[in-house]
Amino acid sequence: MAQSRAVSRQTITAGVIGLGMIGSGVARNIARAGLPLSVFDVRPDAADSLDGVGPVLASPADVARASDVVLVAVVDAGQVREVLAGERGLLSAARAGLVVVLLSTVALSAVREFTELAERHDVTLLDCGVTQAGDGLLVTMVGGPEEVVDRVRPVLESFSRTVVHCGPVGSGMVTKIARNVVTYASWAVVREAVQLAVRGGVDPRKLIEVLESAVAGGTSQLFLLHDHLDAAGTMRAQADYIEALARKDLAAAQELGRDTGVHTPFADAVLPRMGAVLAGDYGSGPGRHRD
Numbered sequence: 001m002a003q004s005r006a007v008s009r010q011t012i013t014a015g016v017i018g019l020g021m022i023g024s025g026v027a028r029n030i031a032r033a034g035l036p037l038s039v040f041d042v043r044p045d046a047a048d049s050l051d052g053v054g055p056v057l058a059s060p061a062d063v064a065r066a067s068d069v070v071l072v073a074v075v076d077a078g079q080v081r082e083v084l085a086g087e088r089g090l091l092s093a094a095r096a097g098l099v100v101v102l103l104s105t106v107a108l109s110a111v112r113e114f115t116e117l118a119e120r121h122d123v124t125l126l127d128c129g130v131t132q133a134g135d136g137l138l139v140t141m142v143g144g145p146e147e148v149v150d151r152v153r154p155v156l157e158s159f160s161r162t163v164v165h166c167g168p169v170g171s172g173m174v175t176k177i178a179r180n181v182v183t184y185a186s187w188a189v190v191r192e193a194v195q196l197a198v199r200g201g202v203d204p205r206k207l208i209e210v211l212e213s214a215v216a217g218g219t220s221q222l223f224l225l226h227d228h229l230d231a232a233g234t235m236r237a238q239a240d241y242i243e244a245l246a247r248k249d250l251a252a253a254q255e256l257g258r259d260t261g262v263h264t265p266f267a268d269a270v271l272p273r274m275g276a277v278l279a280g281d282y283g284s285g286p287g288r289h290r291d
Contacts (some may be wrong), residue, residue, distance in 0.1 A: 011089040014037065014155045015067035017060050017083050017090065019053075020105060023073030025136050026159045027053045033158035038066040060086075061093035069152045071128075073103040077110040084117060096122035099152050101142075102173075103128050105180070109142075109172050124148050125168055129176020133161040141162065141179075143172030191264050196253060199260030237276040246274045 012035065016027040019041040029051035030037050039047055039056055040063045047054030057063055060083050063070055066230035070090060072083055080102065084091050090100065099120055102111070102125060111127045118125040126144035127214040134138045140160040142149050149156075149165050156163045166175045197207045270277070 003138075008195060011068075012152070012154060013038070013066060015063035015066045015070040016073060017041070017063055017070060018075075018079075018104075019043070019050070019056075020073065020074035020075070022130060022138075023071070024050055024053075026071055026073060026103070027140075029136065029159035030155060033154075035155060035158060035187065036066075038063045048078075059088035060084075060090040061088045064090045064093040064095075065097070069099040069101060069155050071101045071103055071155070075104065077104075077106040080104050080106060080114060082112070083204040084114060091117065091121045091123065094121050094123045098123045099126060099148055100124070101126045101128045101152065101156070103130055105129060105176055106173065108173055108177075110168055111170050115169050126152070128156075129172045129179070130160075131176070131179060135161075135162040141166050141172040141175040143167060143169050143174075145169075192262070192264055195262045196256055196260070196264070200260050201254055239275070243274045243278055247271060250274070251282050 014030050015038045016023050016030065016033050017040045019039060023041075024046075027037060027039055027047070028050050031050075037053065039053055040058075040060050041047070041056050044056050047056050052176075060070075063160060072090075073078055074080055074083055075243070083089060084100070094100075098121075100114075100123055104116060106114075111125075115125045115127075124144065125141055126148060128143070129141040130138040131141075138160050140156055140163045142163060142165050145168070146165060153163065164175070166172050187253070191231065194204050194207065197204055250267045253267040254264055254271070257267070
């Protein structure tokens with residue numbers, strides 16, 4: 001738990017800008033860890049229900065003046081730009097050496113833009129994807145110079161179950177974006193699977209029971225990722241056999257969909273691609289350069 005984690009008593013001071021779903025929890029955990037904290041939100045009463053947090057300062061500039069590290073947890077790139085460079089924005093009052101940790105999920109081009117903007121003010125920006133980990137804590141994916149990440153680690157660890165330094169600036173956001181693809185695609189596939197179960201006369205709770213029992217050793221997504229890194233590669237070594245099984249099973253899903261009136265776009269899309277999935281060969285695609 002964040003409240004029981006020991007935090008260095010050095011004079012590091014923290015700020016949080018944006019007290020929404022993510023920022024409120026971050027601020028609460030930083031306060032529980034005993035670190036000096038300043039906050040800003042466009043809603044003056046945003047901290048009223050957060051024990052140990054507040055009051056809300058008048059502007060991002062005021063938070064910058066009071067902080068060694070400022071965490072920005074607003075919704076989108078436009079709001080980040082306003083927080084950084086708007087009237088009374090954070091950078092207008094930033095002193096050299098300030099660290100800005102960007103918790104908002106934005107495109108990589110926006111991370112580059114904000115990094116360059118921060119550098120012009122002698123400020124270091126860390127991109128920091130986050131995802132919920134339970135008990136009010138986050139998994140934190142950080143991109144930026146290792147020495148800067150280490151300097152602000154007491155703040156990051158105060159609200160994180162795990163802090164993963166992914167590499168240079170941009171790598172935290174790349175990791176978060178990739179993780180989001182797994183999440184949203186899984187949601188869509190599960191929706192299709194539930195429809196097949198329901199139309200086939202099976203209570204979805206039975207499907208939940210099976211899936212929960214089957215993940216005791218890790219999810220199938222994690223199995224595929226580990227296999228990808230394994231030099232031997234169980235799935236690659238048995239690709240022909242596994243592909244034949246997958247094609248058979250997905251064809252059965254398509255047939256069930258036809259019989260019950262369920263559209264199966266994901267089964268339809270995956271079946272012809274199983275060979276490439278097992279081989280780890282996804283082609284160049286529109287976003288990759290060919291030699």
